[in-house]
Amino acid sequence: MSAYKVTQEEVLAVSGVDPKKCMRCGKCSATCPAYDEMEYHPHEFVAMVEKGEIEKLAQSKSLYLCMTCMACIQRCPRQVEPAKLVEAVRAAVIRGKGATHLKPDALPDMLDPDLPQQAIVSAMRKYTR
Amino acid sequence: MPVTAANKEGWKPKIIAFCCNWCSYSGADLAGTNRLSYPAEVKIIRVPCSCRVNPLFILRAFQRGADGVILCGCHPGDCHYSTGNYHTRRRMTLLFSLLDYLGVEKERTRVEWVSAAEGQRFVDVMNSFVAEVTALGENRRLGDLRCKEN
Amino acid sequence: MQKIGVFVCWCGSNIAATVDVKAVAEAARSVPGVVFSADYQYMCSQAGQTMITDAIREYGLTGVVVCSCSPRMHEATFRKAVQKVGLNPYMLEVANIREQCSWVHKDMAVGTEKAIMLMKAAVAKVQLNAPLEAGKSPVTKRALVIGGGIAGMQAALDIADAGYDVDIVEKNPSIGGKMAQLDKTFPTLDCSSCIVTPKMVEVGQHERIHIYSYSEIEEVKGFVGNFDVTIRRKARYVDETKCTGCGACMEKCPMKKVPNEFNQGLDTRSCIYIPFAQAVPKVATIDPNYCLKLNKGACGICSKVCAAGAINYEAKDELVTEKYGAIVAATGFEVIDVSKYDEYAYTQSPDVVTSLEYERLMNAAGPTGGHLKRPSDGKEPKTIVFVQCVGSRECCDPGKGELRGGKPYCSKVCCMYTAKHAMLTKDHYPDTDIYVFYIDVRTPGKNFDEFYRRAVEQYGVHYIKGAVGKVTPEGGKLKVQASDLILNEQLHIDADMVVLAAAIEPSPTARHLATMLTASMDTNDFFTEAHPKLRPVESPTAGVFLAGMCQGPKDIPETVAQAGAAAAKAIGLLAKNELVGNPCVAHSDEWMCNGCSQCETVCPYGAITYVDKEFKMPDRTVKIRRVAQVNEAVCQGCGACTVTCPSGAMDLKGFTNKEIMAEVDALCR
Numbered sequence: 001m002s003a004y005k006v007t008q009e010e011v012l013a014v015s016g017v018d019p020k021k022c023m024r025c026g027k028c029s030a031t032c033p034a035y036d037e038m039e040y041h042p043h044e045f046v047a048m049v050e051k052g053e054i055e056k057l058a059q060s061k062s063l064y065l066c067m068t069c070m071a072c073i074q075r076c077p078r079q080v081e082p083a084k085l086v087e088a089v090r091a092a093v094i095r096g097k098g099a100t101h102l103k104p105d106a107l108p109d110m111l112d113p114d115l116p117q118q119a120i121v122s123a124m125r126k127y128t129r
Numbered sequence: 130m131p132v133t134a135a136n137k138e139g140w141k142p143k144i145i146a147f148c149c150n151w152c153s154y155s156g157a158d159l160a161g162t163n164r165l166s167y168p169a170e171v172k173i174i175r176v177p178c179s180c181r182v183n184p185l186f187i188l189r190a191f192q193r194g195a196d197g198v199i200l201c202g203c204h205p206g207d208c209h210y211s212t213g214n215y216h217t218r219r220r221m222t223l224l225f226s227l228l229d230y231l232g233v234e235k236e237r238t239r240v241e242w243v244s245a246a247e248g249q250r251f252v253d254v255m256n257s258f259v260a261e262v263t264a265l266g267e268n269r270r271l272g273d274l275r276c277k278e279n
Numbered sequence: 280m281q282k283i284g285v286f287v288c289w290c291g292s293n294i295a296a297t298v299d300v301k302a303v304a305e306a307a308r309s310v311p312g313v314v315f316s317a318d319y320q321y322m323c324s325q326a327g328q329t330m331i332t333d334a335i336r337e338y339g340l341t342g343v344v345v346c347s348c349s350p351r352m353h354e355a356t357f358r359k360a361v362q363k364v365g366l367n368p369y370m371l372e373v374a375n376i377r378e379q380c381s382w383v384h385k386d387m388a389v390g391t392e393k394a395i396m397l398m399k400a401a402v403a404k405v406q407l408n409a410p411l412e413a414g415k416s417p418v419t420k421r422a423l424v425i426g427g428g429i430a431g432m433q434a435a436l437d438i439a440d441a442g443y444d445v446d447i448v449e450k451n452p453s454i455g456g457k458m459a460q461l462d463k464t465f466p467t468l469d470c471s472s473c474i475v476t477p478k479m480v481e482v483g484q485h486e487r488i489h490i491y492s493y494s495e496i497e498e499v500k501g502f503v504g505n506f507d508v509t510i511r512r513k514a515r516y517v518d519e520t521k522c523t524g525c526g527a528c529m530e531k532c533p534m535k536k537v538p539n540e541f542n543q544g545l546d547t548r549s550c551i552y553i554p555f556a557q558a559v560p561k562v563a564t565i566d567p568n569y570c571l572k573l574n575k576g577a578c579g580i581c582s583k584v585c586a587a588g589a590i591n592y593e594a595k596d597e598l599v600t601e602k603y604g605a606i607v608a609a610t611g612f613e614v615i616d617v618s619k620y621d622e623y624a625y626t627q628s629p630d631v632v633t634s635l636e637y638e639r640l641m642n643a644a645g646p647t648g649g650h651l652k653r654p655s656d657g658k659e660p661k662t663i664v665f666v667q668c669v670g671s672r673e674c675c676d677p678g679k680g681e682l683r684g685g686k687p688y689c690s691k692v693c694c695m696y697t698a699k700h701a702m703l704t705k706d707h708y709p710d711t712d713i714y715v716f717y718i719d720v721r722t723p724g725k726n727f728d729e730f731y732r733r734a735v736e737q738y739g740v741h742y743i744k745g746a747v748g749k750v751t752p753e754g755g756k757l758k759v760q761a762s763d764l765i766l767n768e769q770l771h772i773d774a775d776m777v778v779l780a781a782a783i784e785p786s787p788t789a790r791h792l793a794t795m796l797t798a799s800m801d802t803n804d805f806f807t808e809a810h811p812k813l814r815p816v817e818s819p820t821a822g823v824f825l826a827g828m829c830q831g832p833k834d835i836p837e838t839v840a841q842a843g844a845a846a847a848k849a850i851g852l853l854a855k856n857e858l859v860g861n862p863c864v865a866h867s868d869e870w871m872c873n874g875c876s877q878c879e880t881v882c883p884y885g886a887i888t889y890v891d892k893e894f895k896m897p898d899r900t901v902k903i904r905r906v907a908q909v910n911e912a913v914c915q916g917c918g919a920c921t922v923t924c925p926s927g928a929m930d931l932k933g934f935t936n937k938e939i940m941a942e943v944d945a946l947c948r
Contacts, residue, residue: 021674023672023718024718024764025668025718025745025746026718026744026745026746026762026763026764027746027747027748027762028748029745029746029748029762029764029769030745030746030747030748030749030760030761030762030769031622031748031749031760032748032769035762035769036769041762041767041769043762043764071748073680074680075622075748077668077672077673077674077685078672078673078674079673079674079675079676079679079680080674081679
């Protein structure tokens with residue numbers, strides 16, 4: 001396994017998020033359905049990325065408790081989009097763990113009409129290098 | 130490739146900027162107040178409104194050796210004289226179309242809207258305009274050699 | 280041949296640090312027409328100005344060029360100085376070698392070369408300048424105040440007390456504005472009606488103030504000192520001169536289902552109505568959207584019961600034209616529509632209300648007689664959650680998600696009024712549990728922070744740093760899910776009412792009015808001031824002044840202060856007997872004019888007319904030709920006509936074609 005370090009630059013570039021826009025209102029955490037299970041919460045994710053504490057975030061269990069329901073994206077008054085940060089860190093971590101798990105040629109066989117587009121894109125991001 | 134003035138080391142274009150007193154001239158002043166920088170090739174002429182600029186002034190500037198001419202006015206809707214910049218927009222569309230027909234490169238002329246609060250925008254516009262004109266080199270089409278001082 | 284004097288300013292080190300001022304002065308000496316050249320540290324100082332005036336006298340200068348800061352700073356200063364020694368002030372040009380040279384170019388050689396070119400361009404222009412005399416225009420000694428809220432009323436009272444006639448134009452049937460709807464005001468907790476109604480009465484009774492109520496501005500023409508305004512007096516269907524305000528019509532009107540705007544739609548009113556008991560003028564108005572007589576020809580009861588015979592179903596809108604010297608814009612604000620914020624369930628439960636609705640519920644003259652009752656079942660709420668910043672401080676980039684009508688700015692008054700609501704509620708109902716979810720608590724005014732601390736420390740209001748994520752109506756309660764960022768918890772509160780501190784926005788009538796006044800507005804529809812720090816109550820358009828929320832979010836003390844300031848500016852204008860105009864106006868050479876009327880069409884001010892004039896032709900005959908004539912008092916000097924003129928007859932004094940081309944020539948060398 002390669003010692004792949006997730007950097008702040010990668011997270012910001014992939015997610016397209018500007019964490020500086022956050023005004024620390026806490027609406028994302030207020031709306032998060034998974035709040036109680038998490039150790040770090042959506043409002044903290046944004047602050048951690050801004051501060052550069054990516055390792056801490058990448059190694060926490062809270063990262064995987066985000067259900068990607070996008071409620072925080074819809075409700076954030078500053079258009080910060082915290083869930084995109086989570087997705088970016090997750091994708092980077094998974095990519096760092098090894099080689100490509102998903103080959104694009106294999107994709108058409110795996111598709112079924114009920115599969116949401118979101119899931120396909122998500123999988124491409126997470127499981128290919 | 131012929132040796133032109135543009136290839137000569139350190140050639141700088143002559144840029145005339147017509148700025149309206151109320152918005153863009155103030156915007157240029159603000160750039161100065163904020164100590165921002167733009168090339169000294171840009172020389173500003175103050176007019177009461179961008180609609181004061183007669184197409185003949187622009188042609189005269191090119192005749193006398195200018196390499197680029199830019200007009201700055203208030204944003205549409207914000208003209209101090211309410212409708213001036215609409216006339217500017219229409220006139221310059223026509224003039225620039227004529228200049229294009231004459232073979233004068235489009236990048237040598239511009240109309241930009243800069244408000245009195247947009248010091249940074251003024252600087253960005255000037256920097257980009259000067260860069261474009263510099264890349265084109267000396268204006269050969271409309272320059273009148275009789276006007277050139279030796 | 281002109282005798283030009285060139286004066287180069289160091290401006291301390293502002294210019295001298297990056298421009299070799301002595302070199303510029305030296306270069307001036309060899310420019311044809313320049314007979315005198317000097318440099319000095321501070322040209323605008325008394326000593327500097329004396330240097331200029333001495334040189335004019337000694338060398339008989341006919342034109343002056345000052346190389347200094349921007350003409351927008353000191354052109355007027357230098358013009359006044361030269362005028363004192365008899366030189367026409369328009370024989371002076373300023374070369375901007377500071378803001379547009381020394382401050383933007385760091386290399387001294389580069390800056391000096393440019394400064395010399397700018398100086399030469401100014402000399403070339405002033406060589407062609409002609410002496411100009413400013414025209415004078417009279418000032419109509421009457422002010423117009425648009426908006427009859429506290430800002431408009433205060434401005435009108437101040438102007439009227441100074442001895443000038445004032446007209447107030449108010450779109451609603453009564454003056455009073457939002458203040459008349461408030462219960463108590465922070466930080467003093469005065470009863471709002473108790474302080475605003477005496478002002479309303481004073482305005483109504485002042486012999487110099489005339490109120491056009493239920494009226495709107497239709498058209499504005501003219502310029503500072505001489506505005507021609509057309510006012511549309513909307514049809515009330517009630518004769519204001521006859522109506523005694525007895526209210527019999529309201530009692531008997533059978534249409535009682537009209538949503539009552541004064542109570543923010545929380546209850547209903549009759550179709551013929553007086554908006555509230557203390558209305559000024561106390562005159563009924565028929566709402567044409569609901570009137571059975573006007574729409575269906577039925578009913579007609581109000582005219583039968585009116586003892587004064589004031590009802591007139593045939594009334595029409597009336598247009599009135601009036602002249603004014605100064606205009607004050609005081610159009611106020613509205614609360615934004617929060618229905619798109621579905622996380623708060625505003626449209627799903629009547630118990631989720633905006634702060635202004637809550638204000639009406641608490642008001643003794645409100646829909647519940649001042650008893651705090653839940654709109655759904657009339658019960659007293661035991662747990663109330665206040666949500667701050669609803670629609671304020673938001674990012675509104677169009678590319679990201681749905682835009683819900685949020686605003687980027689802070690609405691300024693909400694932190695204070697929520698603390699007020701919390702304390703007043705606790706005063707009446709001490710066993711109520713109150714939560715306020717805030718991002719920041721902004722209490723900058725005098726005694727403001729102490730006010731909000733009382734709510735926390737004395738009244739036990741729970742202030743929680745966090746946000747409300749979701750409100751779900753369930754089983755008669757409102758399930759509130761929120762975050763507490765200090766304790767890092769997600770809270771679940773069963774509330775009885777939720778109050779949203781909705782953002783404020785300028786009145787929707789403001790943008791159309793700004794266009795009519797040619798007053799600038801920013802992207803949030805607030806009127807722009809001439810200078811954000813130094814000229815906060817003047818619009819860049821001369822003669823238009825600003826007061827109140829229409830210029831930016833503010834509370835009552837600030838509004839009253841600003842209204843007084845706007846009044847002072849208006850009084851300063853009205854006190855003048857004549858205004859010195861701008862002499863840089865258009866002028867048509869009547870021999871070259873061919874009477875085409877193009878200039879007339881282009882002029883934004885209608886300053887150009889055409890007249891038939893007699894001309895003595897070279898062959899001794901007399902010919903009548905139609906030529907353009909510029910009204911110098913109306914012309915604002917934009918120059919649009921000069922470019923439109925196909926024969927080149929039209930030129931602009933002070934910025935003539937030859938002058939501008941001389942500048943172009945000089946700069947292109």
